[in-house]
Amino acid sequence: MTTIEKANIDWVNLGFGYYKTDKRFVSNFKDGAWDEGALVDDENIVMNESAGVLQYAQTCFEGMKAYTTVDGKVVIFRPDMNAKRMSDTAKRLEMPVFPEDKFVEAVEKVVKANLKYVPPYGTGASLYIRPFMFGIGPVMGVKPAPEFQFRIFTSPVGPYFKGGAKPITLKVSDFDRAAPNGTGHVKAGLNYAMSLHAIVQAHKEGYDENLYPDALTRTKVEETGGANFFFVTKDNKVVTPKSDTILPSITRRSLMYVAKEYLSLEVEEREVYLSELSEFSECGLCGTAAVISPVGKIVDHGKEICFPSGMEEMGPISKKLYDTLTGIQSGKIEAPEGWIKVIA
Numbered sequence: 001m002t003t004i005e006k007a008n009i010d011w012v013n014l015g016f017g018y019y020k021t022d023k024r025f026v027s028n029f030k031d032g033a034w035d036e037g038a039l040v041d042d043e044n045i046v047m048n049e050s051a052g053v054l055q056y057a058q059t060c061f062e063g064m065k066a067y068t069t070v071d072g073k074v075v076i077f078r079p080d081m082n083a084k085r086m087s088d089t090a091k092r093l094e095m096p097v098f099p100e101d102k103f104v105e106a107v108e109k110v111v112k113a114n115l116k117y118v119p120p121y122g123t124g125a126s127l128y129i130r131p132f133m134f135g136i137g138p139v140m141g142v143k144p145a146p147e148f149q150f151r152i153f154t155s156p157v158g159p160y161f162k163g164g165a166k167p168i169t170l171k172v173s174d175f176d177r178a179a180p181n182g183t184g185h186v187k188a189g190l191n192y193a194m195s196l197h198a199i200v201q202a203h204k205e206g207y208d209e210n211l212y213p214d215a216l217t218r219t220k221v222e223e224t225g226g227a228n229f230f231f232v233t234k235d236n237k238v239v240t241p242k243s244d245t246i247l248p249s250i251t252r253r254s255l256m257y258v259a260k261e262y263l264s265l266e267v268e269e270r271e272v273y274l275s276e277l278s279e280f281s282e283c284g285l286c287g288t289a290a291v292i293s294p295v296g297k298i299v300d301h302g303k304e305i306c307f308p309s310g311m312e313e314m315g316p317i318s319k320k321l322y323d324t325l326t327g328i329q330s331g332k333i334e335a336p337e338g339w340i341k342v343i344a
Contacts, residue, residue, distance in 0.1 A: 014158035052135025052145025069331030167296030184245030195225035282315030
């Protein structure tokens with residue numbers, strides 16, 4: 001295996017933010033077709049002031065990571081799932097689908113071109129990969145842009161939680177994240193824009209995140225601004241909310257598989273009601289950035305729901321799920337077929 005000269009970065013103290021790397025992939029859609037695309041140096045984008053993304057928020061994105069495994073390989077986790085989800089999102093937003101096989105190829109090219117920025121094993125850091133697509137052609141009337149751009153950039157990032165994942169506190173939000181028949185099930189940029197005011201308000205009030213109930217009845221758990229929920233019952237069943245307005249998290253689907261196939265736990269995807277939260281023994285958020293963020297307390301308009309796992313550390317089932325999935329990603333535990341794509 002070729003030894004890769006690494007960038008001069010303090011990997012252990014790396015934050016979770018944008019850090020410019022050498023190459024990014026760019027492909028343009030014009031006259032009804034995508035071009036071949038290419039790796040470029042310039043991180044800046046020049047576009048018309050009337051571009052569809054600027055006027056009507058016609059944009060979507062994905063988030064994924066490249067890791068160095070215990071045996072020194074550079075791998076990415078289930079990129080085909082990100083390709084499929086972006087395809088589904090593009091269709092919902094009247095954007096041209098970037099072919100799923102080309103998506104995975106482009107991710108591979110970008111990671112290979114930025115190998116020196118993939119953090120070494122054991123640092124807790126990873127190379128974050130951000131594929132995104134947006135309407136770059138000019139529009140005035142409310143309609144899809146005539147031209148689009150697909151890009152992928154990378155950025156080395158430290159662990160989402162410095163010093164380990166301490167349980168967080170959520171508030172039940174008065175804002176709605178996604179309406180029935182809306183765009184909650186796709187990874188549209190506009191979903192995140194509308195959550196910004198709610199998260200800023202939550203932080204001002206001393207909470208870490210929002211729990212968004214379903215918009216129709218406001219009685220059921222949906223998700224936070226950027227992560228899916230899972231719960232553990234007192235008899236160790238792993239339960240995740242079911243809804244047509246929840247983003248299908250790749251991490252959550254992977255955790256449910258791990259729970260059943262690796263840990264022999266019972267799993268269930270069903271509607272979860274706010275009124276039953278006090279019956280669960282553990283609660284966690286799951287997503288690409290942190291894998292699992294343990295939740296210690298949820299406050300529902302003054303009523304505190306404290307989970308038995310407490311505010312000091314991740315609950316025992318959450319810890320097993322976290323250790324198993326990160327073990328698969330880092331090569332310490334054998335992965336299901338097709339989950340790990342080796343880059344170098």
